[in-house]
Amino acid sequence: MSDPLESTEHAFLELEGSSGNAQLMCLFGGVLGILVLASVIGVVLKRNAKNDAARATIENLNARTRAWWKMCAIFALTLLIGRVGSLVLFGLLSLLALREYITLVPTRRGDHRTLLWSFFIITPLQYYLIGIAWYGFFAIMIPVFAFVFVPTRIAMSGDTEHFLERAAKIQFGLMICAFCLSHAPALLILEIPGFAGRNAQLLLYLVLVDQMSDVLQYVWGKLAGKHKIAPSVSPNKTWEGFLGGVATATLLGAALWWATPFAPLQAAGMSLVITLLGFAGGLVMSAIKRDAGVKDFGAVIEGHGGILDRIDSLCFAAPIFFHLVRYFFTP
């Protein structure tokens, strides 16, 4: 004799779980649709290209689309594997981003041991702490513990030349590449009432709105871009691209409210925050690249540049989105 109440609750949970799965599949389906559409548009544009400059732009566009297929496949796969899959993926992204960042920043011989700690202890530890859902420690490990540790370890090396610069640059790298980015998969450990078992959708939602905002700003910029926002930092960023991209990505985010714990208006607000912070992230990382005299952080993703060029917006959007969700939607 089973308790009728318990079995009802059980059935309800199952139902919730399967509807969550269906919603996740809907999101994947939507992404697939966008990729197919982008590929078709790429083929059509390639046929109609009039001159060499246009052909070069379209070739870059198609290279980006090809890379998007691969990135989406990897992201979807790790999302389906579950928390460990996403943590491993984002942990690797953190390491690759940190690698690109530190390569660009002039460190000295005396920083070697500090860098070993940053790559092999601090960054993996950050993701381990998320894995065991220890919120209290993962939220302060890098901003407090690593913050104190980094200058101490550098001082122990005895090399004081450009000391403050070296310490600050490594601290900044850990904050952006490891700490900030790790808040994306940290969405998986939030306990949101009525949303149990569906956190993967929230991670997909953040990445989707953030990356679509980048794409739409690029598209609007190419189609209608005239007035540059910050020509000395990033010559490709225009007001038309920014406003068009932010508006359309916010609309997209609002339209996907059903996949989130948010009401439609709340989803619009969250998406607006994600897109604005994404823009800020891109701008700041552009300033760093400009200062270092390079165009991209790397060349590992065809058409896009480095890992950090692709995820700069996510690094800024993820921690704020995480804390907004945590503050307003968890008990």
Add this chain to the structure above:
Amino acid sequence: MSGRVHPLAGIIAAFARAVSGVQVRWSDGFSETAQQRIYFANHTSHLDFVVLWSALPADVRARTRPVAAKDYWESGVKAYLAQNVFRAVLVQRGAAAQAESEEEARAAGRATIEQLAEALGETDSLILFPEGTRGTGESVAPFRSGLFHLAKRRPDAELVPVYLENLNRILPKGEFLPVPLISVLTFGAPMLVEESESKEAFLERARAAVCGLRRGENAQ
């Protein structure tokens, strides 16, 4: 010789490329022909020759032998790798300096050149670090004369300058664990010793060719 590729070679090469994140910039003239070459590069890290060797296309790599110090590569696992995987040419470091008379020093130098010329054989190429020892990465030290004598002895081999960047940051002198940063490896245009060129003039020209490959020295 090129028929024997150790099964570990491909794995070690892939691992070295991953750790060093190496981005290779080829010169226009580089092709995968059977041309014998002497690659000469700046030297700042124990990773230098492994990374240069790993960056070569597999069939070129199979015919390319690094020249390394005998005292460092003589024992244990290192000796096994040097002999079987890298097919390294191990030379006595500072043999000429330790010699008691000038005559002996010359003989020791000549013997080393002869050893390298033989190692080139009919099909192989060599990787050389003409600074003789690892530097800090800030500047390239003057080249030892071995490169000149070898080039005179084997004028059929192309001399290819190579600049290795960031490897001193990945694994500096005196460290055991590498920080996996991104390195850049630039192959320059092949050069030869001019008919009437003096030893000093050639070595300076060769050194300048390596330094000239540093990014920022020329338009990217």
